[in-house]
Amino acid sequence: MPQYVTLRIDGANVVAPRGRTVLDVAIEYGICIPHLCHIETISDMGACRLCIVENVVDGRTKVTTSCTLQVQEGMVIATNTERIRKLRRNIAELLVAEAPNSRAIQDIAVRCGVKRVRYPFRNRDCVLCGRCVRVCAEMWDARAIGFVGRGKERHVDFPFGVRPDFCKRCGSCVQLCPMTITPCDGPMGPGEERLCGKCESQLMVTERMPDTCVLCDLGKGFACARHG
């Protein structure tokens, strides 16, 4: 029998089994916390930092990622305060400036309230969310790809740059990659990068209902935990 704990998320009393993370529980209850590197059933690494929430411990408010935070009895979580929105917007801005050619990331940026990008665009192919690496290791136990290098040099690659036999070309890595969803108008070339804001999708609804999961199309595209 799982043990249950009661906690408050954005003022709502929530009952959840011990051992689950705040992000999982929030999504289950229809509270949308933007997230990128999180995939349900796969372990979390806390890389993208989009799912940050405020956790009040002993009267002190700590900002922490909800995907690595396990539920505890009596916890008080705020997912959508002014401060969190601002921090999240800044992180999303960093991400979209790095990789404007992903509709997933463009949509996350809009979802997080990014109105303009104050950094030069870079047009990278990878934001190192690590979804591919973890799904390969944990779902298929293959470990055919991994992170190589440190800091600026960090990238995803096969061991020694050669595709090993134990890569079965299952394609899970590609399927879960947020970079595979191209912008509606097609890929942007170097120098053409911009913040995509034309889309009148359900994302716009999120401006009126900022902390409610609206089952947005974006989620389907990059396999948001809500869509499973």
Add this chain to the structure above:
Amino acid sequence: MPRLAGIGELENLRAAAVAERQRASMTLIVCGGPGCQASGCRAVADALSEELAREELTSEVQLRVTGCHGFCEQGPIIIVEPAGICYCRVEPGDIAEIVSTTLRGGVVDRLLYADPSSGERVRSAWEIPFYRLQDRVLLALHPEIDSSSITDYIATGGYSALAKVLGEHSPDRVIKAVTSSGLRGRGGGGFPTGRKWATCRAAPGDEKYLICNADEGDPGAYMDRGVLEGNPHLVLEGMLIGAWAIGARQGYIYVRNEYPMAVEHARLAVAQAREYGLLGDNILGSSLCFDVEVARGGGAFVCGESTALMASLEGKVGEPRAKDVHTVEDGLWGKPTVLNNVETWANVPLIMRNGPAWFAAKGTKGSKGTKIFSLTGRVKNTGLVEVAMGTPLRTIIYDIGGGAADGVAIKAVQTGGPSGGCLPADKFDLPVDFDTLAQAGSMVGSGGMVVMDEHTCMVDVARYFLAFLQDESCGKCVPCRLGVDRMLEIVTDITEGRGRPEQLELLEELGETVRETALCGLGKTAPNPVLSTLRYFREEYEAHVRERRCPAGVCRALIAYQIDPERCTGCGLCRTACPHGAITGESKQPHTIVADACLRCGICQSECRFEAIVLTERG
């Protein structure tokens, strides 16, 4: 040497070791710390031992090569005991004179420390202002001990705290003593050590681990190196007491491979302690079983972070993980683990020896005891400095450090390494303790102190530290990898004259974001150099951005060199020195600099003997 089976045997050994040390009528102490090594103390020590052998004095005069004394600026240092005479900047050629004069009871005046203001020679080490004004507890032990000798350590009271603890203290009593001493972690965070131990002791599970973090990587800091090299048994004794307190059987010393002597001394100390039965099963006849392994780090700065260090020890990639569950409950191999810094461990035996009240008597309300700082940069007396917590910055920089190195006014001090902040001169009356410095936007950190003068550009300093952190970031989380990268991009823009006024606000906002949201301690503190310089030296940023001017004359894109025709004698030195061929002129006629060819390296200025080359703003 057989294992020490009990406390009685340890005391017998101590008595024998003390008698052995008293056999010699005179001891010559050569500092073998990293600073003195760099100035050639190895050759001095070799010359000294040859000289003693030649004069057949080896039985009367003892030679002791020890750990760092702290006064690295004046190295190599020799101290003659029992008179306490201190010789500075000794060269191998001076040895014969020192030995013959000392035997006659005389003093070699020219090698004594000269007070820079009065020129007066100071005989004894402890009268030198640099030493006199410090409150040396850990560093004071270094000259007493040959760092490769366990008997030296035992002769000076070593392992007596362990014997006391094993004989009469329950683990809970040890934790209570450490808690009431007020000891806080010396590695940077300043977490109360007693509370950490108590949580780990209470954590479920029989298997627990201890780690000594000696992965010191801050530019310009070498406190932990000094302690681990100079007194490794003190650190081991601290770990043994910790093992007794929390119930651990295995400990690790994680030391960076770039510190070869620290690795060597730590390994030697572990081997000696095993031989004497001070590590292993049933230590000193008690129920304590504990062993220590020395692990070498590959030199990644981020591996000084506790979770990254543990991942590295486990053989995984040295990357931090989220610490929502603390390492005292879920640490090395998923077991409760206590990780403390070298200096923290080194303080533990002294607290148990002298009592927690002795330790708590020093320092401020929230920060007790003494702390070692490594004082570097533009001060006269660089070296390791140990002062009581709460000592004002001014005392450390001006009284102990001797003030500005070459007459240029001191502008700021950078405390706490790359993650710390820069404090301006008008904050120098702040007492150095964990809470005050944190409030002022910097931190005690592990204890690095880099002094900067008016010739230092604070924007350039911020750029340097950002570049360091960008290089050392593991790249796992977005705020640290991309945030620090973008901050560096902006600051580089500013130093190269492309800065825009609105970028300053962006820099602040981005810094706040990184500080709040990064995964680990490295990322959370990475914006400190930028945020603190923006807070205290905003006018320098403004000058770069609005006036395209570098007030300190450092940022190459914003300066130009010119030759003053009045002063130039046409000697041609600058013309031959210029690597870019940017200086032209006839012999004995005033020269000129071709602005387009000049890369503003400044070589000409340092070559010119007539001060004819002047730094101007680039128009």
